[in-house]
Amino acid sequence: MDSVDTLSSAAPAAPVAATPTVSVDLGCGSTPRNIFGAQVVYGVDVREDLHQNIVNADLVLGGMPFADNFFDYVTAHDFLEHIPRLIYTPQRRLAFVELMSEIWRVLKLGGKFYSSTPAFPHAAAFWDPTHVNFITEETFPLYFDNVNTWAKNYGFKGAFRIQEQSWNGPHLVSILVKV
Numbered sequence: 001m002d003s004v005d006t007l008s009s010a011a012p013a014a015p016v017a018a019t020p021t022v023s024v025d026l027g028c029g030s031t032p033r034n035i036f037g038a039q040v041v042y043g044v045d046v047r048e049d050l051h052q053n054i055v056n057a058d059l060v061l062g063g064m065p066f067a068d069n070f071f072d073y074v075t076a077h078d079f080l081e082h083i084p085r086l087i088y089t090p091q092r093r094l095a096f097v098e099l100m101s102e103i104w105r106v107l108k109l110g111g112k113f114y115s116s117t118p119a120f121p122h123a124a125a126f127w128d129p130t131h132v133n134f135i136t137e138e139t140f141p142l143y144f145d146n147v148n149t150w151a152k153n154y155g156f157k158g159a160f161r162i163q164e165q166s167w168n169g170p171h172l173v174s175i176l177v178k179v
């Protein structure tokens with residue numbers, strides 16, 4: 001049997017490498033935001049002049065080019081209001097519901113989705129002609145939460161727990177957690 005001295009002088013176990021936190025900012029332009037302080041940051045935008053970790057994708061017409069359960073965080077600053085609720089390509093598609101399914105798909109269990117978007121009843125939700133999706137305080141709790149999930153009637157795959165909703169001027173700020 002080893003003595004206490006022999007056991008204590010044994011080489012320590014190798015440290016377990018921590019997995020870096022990973023975030024993606026939707027509609028990021030040339031500079032993805034990193035409000036959660038993730039160690040690795042990606043962006044998605046429709047622009048062609050993109051660089052490092054920014055992927056070109058049109059999220060109205062297709063999904064995100066990332067693996068399932070890849071991100072700790074997904075953020076959308078002034079983005080969701082530009083995603084139409086209904087499009088024809090030529091088949092009828094619910095682009096906003098599909099995007100919410102994609103956000104759920106790429107988030108890890110317990111991952112957070114942050115949205116800041118001009119919302120009803122504020123005029124800022126309506127005055128930009130490229131705003132085609134009007135969000136209200138009830139959009140996430142009624143359609144995408146883990147209690148009501150009314151969006152499942154329209155093909156939503158997933159559920160979120162609403163962690164927080166608040167107003168920042170005309171912007172509805174929401175934090176949803178993948179469950």
